[in-house]
Amino acid sequence: MTTSGHVDNGNASSILTIEADHASKLFGNRKAVNDVSFQIKRGEVVGFLGPNGAGKTTTMRMLTSYYTPDIGNVKISGIDTQESDLETRGKIGYLPENNPLYGDLLVHEYLSFVAELRGLSGKDKIRNIDSAVEEVRLTEVYYLPISFLSKGYKQRTGLAAAILHRPEILIMDEPTEGLDPNQRVSMRDLIKSLGKDRTVLMSTHVLGEIEGTCDRLLVINRGKLIADDPVSTISRRVRSSKSVIVEVQGTSVEKSLKKLKDITDLEREDGIGDRKKFLLTFDGENDPRPDIFRMAKDQNWVLWELRESELKLQDVFQALTAQNPNLETDGDNQTSPEIDRLN
CATH class of the missing domain: 3.40.50.300 (P-loop containing nucleotide triphosphate hydrolases)
Known part of the structure; x- marks a missing residue:
């Protein structure tokens, strides 16, 4: 560190x-x-x-x-x-976690209000609002009430307010x-x-x-x-190790997966219907997914999911x-x- x-x-x-x-x-x-x-x-x-x-x-x-x-x-x-x-x-421009907004205001009204709180007026106010709206991509909701916006656009509105004073x-x-x-x-x-x-x-x-x-x-x-x-x-x-999630339909799945190279742990998870889902852990930095894909092909499994675990x-x-x-x-x-x- x-x-x-x-x-x-x-x-x-x-x-x-x-x-x-x-x-x-x-x-x-x-x-x-x-x-x-x-x-x-x-x-x-x-x-x-x-x-x-x-x-x-x-x-x-x-x-x-x-x-x-x-x-x-x-x-x-x-x-x-x-x-x-x-x-x-x-x-500093600050976007707090709760992102306080006035839902009854239109987006452009709210940004105008924040700009005035920041001491902006006249051409500076118009220029800074236009720049912030363009930068956070708010144009299509600019004249809508904030209460109508999705969570994503509400966050963008908060971001625009945070950078109004540049x-x-x-x-x-x-x-x-x-x-x-x-x-x-x-x-x-x-x-x-x-x-x-x-x-x-x-x-x-x-x-x-x-x-x-x-x-x-x-x-x-x-x-x-x-x-x-x-x-x-x-x-x-x-x-230091890799974890992979695999979901398949087929026979002898668990027995076959345990034979994979460098596997250290196999944990059964909830699958859908007759699908079998596992969290696999491997030593080292090599990606095991190509080997799993080839195994699924050789065993005639239906492969529903194969991805590295977050x-x-x-x-x-x-x-x-x-x-x-x-x-x-x-x-x-x-x-x-x-x-x-x-x-």
């Missing part, structure tokens, strides 16, 4: 947009965020991964000046949030939560597009959202940062905490139910 430590005051500071330096947040005698340090450079798209209650939202609220660190500090574009929070807030940083808390699979793909593409011109930090508890969107990953567990690495590096560390969040934490066993047993860092709800 790499950690950022203290901020370097050299030339790097000119391209750093987000800096957390040993930041902690306490609620009573409990630390919701404990001694977190990281740096994000201009133009990076960074994922912030952790289970519910890990400290993601609390950290993001410190970055946006909603909370003040009790220990350490946070800087936005080199400016300490505790010294000039109004200036640092102006550099911030250099965009922070999003669970931006794909509640979206259907097609909407998730569309939102991931949009986030990557938004990251071309600004720094993006997005939190999620879905690893697949990070792998398809971000260059780098911060992982937090029980208030402590346990990983800060490129997404590919963390994926390699976690994927890496689950618990797999990430099992791998990372296995390398840092103290993180699992550090009782002082466990949050209370009240703090879990805040996170």
Whole structure:
């Protein structure tokens, strides 16, 4: 794991947009965020991964000046949030998890309202609204009531509002939560597009959202940062084995699958009708699916499904905490139910 430590005051500071330096947040005698340090450079798209209650939202609220660190500090574009929070807030666009919108307003009315709250007027207001609507692809619903919109378009409306003032940083808390699979793909593409011109930090508890969107990953567990690495590096560390889901119709399926090379585990799952469905685990990095496909062909099975199993969040934490066993047993860092709800 790499950690950022203290901020370097050299030339790097000119391209750093987000800096957390040993930041902690306490609620009573409990630390919701404990001694977190990281740096994000201009133009990076960074994922912030952790289970519910890990400290993601609390950290993001410190970055946006909603909370003040009790220990350490946070800087936005080199400016300490505790010294000039109004200036640092102006550099950030924030999409919270609950994405508060006024359902009775038309989309264009809502964006006009937010623009005025941001101090925009006249030609600047019109130009910024037009630019945001085009960037998040809202044109076809621009004159519809927000209450009529799908979840995906509501998220896009929130994103447009977040970038109306042309911030250099965009922070999003669970931006794909509640979206259907097609909407998730569309939102991931949009986030990557938004990251071309600004720094993006997005939190999620879905690893697949990070792998398809971000260059780098911060992982937090029980208030402590346990990983800060490129997404590919963390994926390699976690994927020491491969898991494959296979669903077939045929005879002697389980007996045959157990003969596959490097198989370490076979778990029966619920199939449909007389289909047989299994979760197979293999050692090493070789993809076993070609061998399974050939086996199905040779055995005259009907192959209904054959795909690599998605890496689950618990797999990430099992791998990372296995390398840092103290993180699992550090009782002082466990949050209370009240703090879990805040996170």
